Amino acid sequence: MNNLFQDANRQQISGRRRNDLIWRILFLGATMFGIVALSALIITIITDGIARLNPDLFTNYPSRRASASGMKSAIVGSLYMLCLMAPISFVLGVGAAIYLEEYAPKNRFTRLIQLNISTLAGVPSIVYGILGLAIFVRTFGLERSLLSGALTMTLLVLPIIIVASQEAIRAVPRARRDASFALGATKWQTVSRSVLPSAISAIMTGVILALSRAIGETAPLIIIGAATYVAFLPESLFDTFTVMPIQIYNWIARPQEAFQDLAASGIIVLMIMLVIMNVAAIMLRNKYQKNI
Amino acid sequence: MSTTTAAPQVKETTKAVDFKTIIDIKDMDLYYGTYHALKKVNLTIPEKAVTAFIGPSGCGKSTLLRTLNRMNDMIPNTRIEGLVDIAGTDIYSNEVDVETLRKKVGMVFQQANPFPKSIYDNVAYGPRLHGTTNKAQLDEIVEQSLKQAALWNEVKDFLKRSAFSLSGGQQQRLCIARALAVNPEILLMDEATSALDPISTLKIEELTQELKSKYTIVMVTHNMHQAARISDQTVFFLNGEVVEFDQTDKLFSNPSDKRTEDYITGRFG
Numbered sequence: 001m002n003n004l005f006q007d008a009n010r011q012q013i014s015g016r017r018r019n020d021l022i023w024r025i026l027f028l029g030a031t032m033f034g035i036v037a038l039s040a041l042i043i044t045i046i047t048d049g050i051a052r053l054n055p056d057l058f059t060n061y062p063s064r065r066a067s068a069s070g071m072k073s074a075i076v077g078s079l080y081m082l083c084l085m086a087p088i089s090f091v092l093g094v095g096a097a098i099y100l101e102e103y104a105p106k107n108r109f110t111r112l113i114q115l116n117i118s119t120l121a122g123v124p125s126i127v128y129g130i131l132g133l134a135i136f137v138r139t140f141g142l143e144r145s146l147l148s149g150a151l152t153m154t155l156l157v158l159p160i161i162i163v164a165s166q167e168a169i170r171a172v173p174r175a176r177r178d179a180s181f182a183l184g185a186t187k188w189q190t191v192s193r194s195v196l197p198s199a200i201s202a203i204m205t206g207v208i209l210a211l212s213r214a215i216g217e218t219a220p221l222i223i224i225g226a227a228t229y230v231a232f233l234p235e236s237l238f239d240t241f242t243v244m245p246i247q248i249y250n251w252i253a254r255p256q257e258a259f260q261d262l263a264a265s266g267i268i269v270l271m272i273m274l275v276i277m278n279v280a281a282i283m284l285r286n287k288y289q290k291n292i
Numbered sequence: 293m294s295t296t297t298a299a300p301q302v303k304e305t306t307k308a309v310d311f312k313t314i315i316d317i318k319d320m321d322l323y324y325g326t327y328h329a330l331k332k333v334n335l336t337i338p339e340k341a342v343t344a345f346i347g348p349s350g351c352g353k354s355t356l357l358r359t360l361n362r363m364n365d366m367i368p369n370t371r372i373e374g375l376v377d378i379a380g381t382d383i384y385s386n387e388v389d390v391e392t393l394r395k396k397v398g399m400v401f402q403q404a405n406p407f408p409k410s411i412y413d414n415v416a417y418g419p420r421l422h423g424t425t426n427k428a429q430l431d432e433i434v435e436q437s438l439k440q441a442a443l444w445n446e447v448k449d450f451l452k453r454s455a456f457s458l459s460g461g462q463q464q465r466l467c468i469a470r471a472l473a474v475n476p477e478i479l480l481m482d483e484a485t486s487a488l489d490p491i492s493t494l495k496i497e498e499l500t501q502e503l504k505s506k507y508t509i510v511m512v513t514h515n516m517h518q519a520a521r522i523s524d525q526t527v528f529f530l531n532g533e534v535v536e537f538d539q540t541d542k543l544f545s546n547p548s549d550k551r552t553e554d555y556i557t558g559r560f561g
Contacts, residue, residue, distance in 0.1 A: 173405070181363065181394065184393075184395035193417070
């Protein structure tokens with residue numbers, strides 16, 4: 001009896017396997033490129049910045065002397081921005097998403113709005129800065145205040161939040177809506193008791209990721225005139241302010257090496273804050289996934 | 293009948309009892325856009341009995357079922373002409389609130405669709421919608437509804453557990469309990485057993501026999517044998533028309549329309 005597995009094509013097969021290996025190496029290389037570049041970046045930043053990562057960084061205001069400089073006003077400015085931006089953008093973004101998904105008639109006008117929102121999500125951030133300057137700073141006369149900054153950033157993150165929330169709402173199975181309607185629920189009862197509880201974790205994830213993007217933004221705030229040197233904490237919504245990326249940018253632009261190291265420590269703080277926000281997003285997602 | 297497939301066996305009980313009519317449909321047409329989905333439907337459905345809709349796929353049986361609690365309203369471009377009368381009221385008239393209609397005409401779907409909430413909250417969902425917030429009252433409703441759906445003994449110790457921890461058949465009975473919790477008059481079941489195993493199906497079939505003493509049950513089924521087993525009246529649909537409706541034993545043993553006979557003896561469908 002012939003060997004069932006004896007085949008004349010062993011050479012052809014080894015060629016196919018070699019091919020397979022080459023592709024595998026190529027894809028591994030593509031993955032490693034990003035990881036290596038990112039690791040190199042993190043290592044440089046940490047070696048430069050670790051020395052200045054001390055309590056002074058959090059308690060001191062910026063100063064002409066690098067040794068006395070800190071980013072207290074910038075950290076507090078960023079946190080204030082976040083606290084202002086989060087509720088405004090959540091309410092407006094999720095509200096718009098609910099309207100578009102659940103209430104809006106499926107007509108040409110809705111599709112036009114939809115198209116615009118998707119496009120806005122890709123508009124460069126500096127354009128929002130110009131918009132914020134024209135609307136909030138000039139027209140509303142809010143000057144270069146914390147409020148102007150927060151509202152401008154809200155504009156920036158709104159399209160992202162709307163799109164993410166819409167996707168989350170759309171992912172709720174039709175059957176869950178039907179079950180609610182069939183019990184005599186109104187639209188809002190169905191949305192609030194059946195749709196939103198199912199969609200909220202995905203919505204929150206989208207909101208947090210959008211906010212973490214805003215926390216790292218510099219360009220729109222420079223346009224609306226956030227100050228680069230702020231030696232006090234904002235006491236009202238109408239005070240001038242600065243945020244972490246602007247402070248970092250300011251230090252990086254200095255020629256002295258001491259300021260460069262200070263910038264590196266600032267970057268570490270900013271990155272830690274972003275990592276915390278992302279971890280929060282992931283934890284939220286996992287928490288609610290378990291419930292479903 | 294000289295065919296290879298025998299007509300389904302009809303149960304012996306429930307002979308010609310005089311049922312009161314609760315649903316009366318007169319000359320009803322339904323269009324999805326330009327598609328004429330239901331054609332001149334004339335049909336009466338008896339109170340406190342099981343009525344089965346049978347017919348091949350796409351014949352309009354589910355569509356007609358969904359007109360009875362106006363779930364079709366949510367499909368854009370749906371147009372209905374004619375009369376759908378439930379207990380003396382035209383349900384498409386202005387004097388009927390669709391929320392009240394759906395409270396009185398409950399529905400169970402093909403796929404069990406519990407909410408991602410606890411067993412308790414699933415059953416309490418309906419009463420809460422309609423304004424019951426008293427804890428003791430809700431407890432009572434939940435217990436009664438689960439008992440009626442023959443699920444109470446299986447879940448009474450885990451009411452706080454997720455509805456998704458139940459098996460498929462239990463989930464479907466939970467959906468029945470949820471529908472009963474708002475105290476309906478009529479229960480619509482849209483192929484409610486088609487996704488279940490035979491044992492779960494049997495449980496739900498037995499349940500319908502108990503429930504019909506209190507509720508009017510209208511069910512869509514793709515399974516003629518099921519219709520023969522558990523229904524009192526059977527309605528045969530074909531291409532959007534009601535071909536024939538009659539007492540189940542009569543329709544299966546002595547259909548008056550040739551098409552009904554062809555269908556129940558397995559010549560098509």
